[in-house]
Amino acid sequence: MINGDSYNSEVILHFADLPTNPERETVKNLCLVQPNDSILIAQQRIRFFREEVQKTHLKPIIIGQPKIDLDADVKYHPEISVTFQQSLISLPKGKYPKTARISWRLMEETSESFTFTKMDAVATLVFQNFFQNNRFSFNKGKFISWYISPLDGLNLQIYCLDETEAERVAKYVVQAIGKTWQDKIFKITKPKRSNEIIYEPITILGKQKDAPVWRPNITVNAYKASINVWGAGNQEYDLIGRLRNGQFFPIARTH
Template identity: 75%
Template sequence: MSIRDWAAIRRALINGDSYNSEVSAHFADTTDPKRNAVKDICLVQSNDSILIAQQRIRFFREEIQKTHLKPTIIGQPKIDFDADVKYHPQVSIEFRQTLTSIPRGKYPKDARISWRLMNETSESLTFAKMNDVAALVYQQFFSNRFSFKKGKVIGWYLSPSDGLALQIYCLDAAEAERVAKYVVQAIGKTWNNSIFKTTNPMYSSYYSYPHNYQNKQYLKFD
């Protein structure tokens, strides 16, 4: 690769809606000096060599996002797996951050929990069945308002046969398990503890200091 080619790639990584933008968005919700220092390590700089830039990207992907820990292996060809799951009707619930937990000058965060109706297709789903699903959602999530605290810890619950591919960002592992277990049981499925996993990105502990609770800096969703 020529020096000119690398310079063009480096500019693309730094500018616009590219790698550095993704890094900045990941660390946008913090003013902690230690996390800001980690952010600076991840950002590609204008004088970085190819090797240094590769190390920064690898550090962000593996140590911060923990991408190498995310499950990617399934028991059949991926193209068949996707066809079996993704084309079933999907139920999605949108959450918005509680107003009292939004720091001054910040916008409310949002979150989503979804699952697929594996016993239905676009042809078999009727208005009557949709009304039944709507009634279940209202009963389980709205009649007694369901809420959770969002953070950097990710709870994973992958059960394709149940239409579940939960990826839940919560304050800690216990909260992630509580939310995942509630969703599984709320839609009439059986909880399998061996399926549930958590990913705890580096420095996520800065989101759970006691003063965060006192200042309501955690994200509570209703």
């Protein structure tokens, strides 16, 4: 079963995206797993959160290779990922928020050398740089920037509003993880295609839907973070942690 503290921290973070009001607070409390809940009640709360609040059954299908199969083919260094998400308050009803992802690898570590103590240190760094106080955010758009430095574990590809924003975000990530910025390896391209054209609705399987928007200009905020460790099976470790009595506890383990 999902770890209660890890799940509850995810619920709290989800509802922190909008101002508190009585109705929203009631829904949040329905989702939170309580200490005295039975397994059946806890499962019902989790199912309600996933299906009625997050609507995970409506998420897009991701086509790729299962982690357990990839682990059998390729051995890799631990990878940290910070996922960003569009603010729910900026979306029309029924629209699903767009996301972004920034990741890097711990080149000085392997699965054999990595420990939970080291994971706690990584979680603290991620929390302090991307979640503490105001969550880190950036303006996403059609510009594509690259910052590739294999020795530093960086293979950044970031979609941003313009060149200035792209450089700001890349520099922030490089400096946040304690690496030295190198101007010469930062590259950026500006596609000629417009991302501001509003297309007519389309009909799919007899139902009218909005046409997909190509690389829209949106703002995304740090939403969650995890670490992918080779050989750990179909599992990533949550790095968000939890807040207790105003103190940050850096890791909520899901193993």
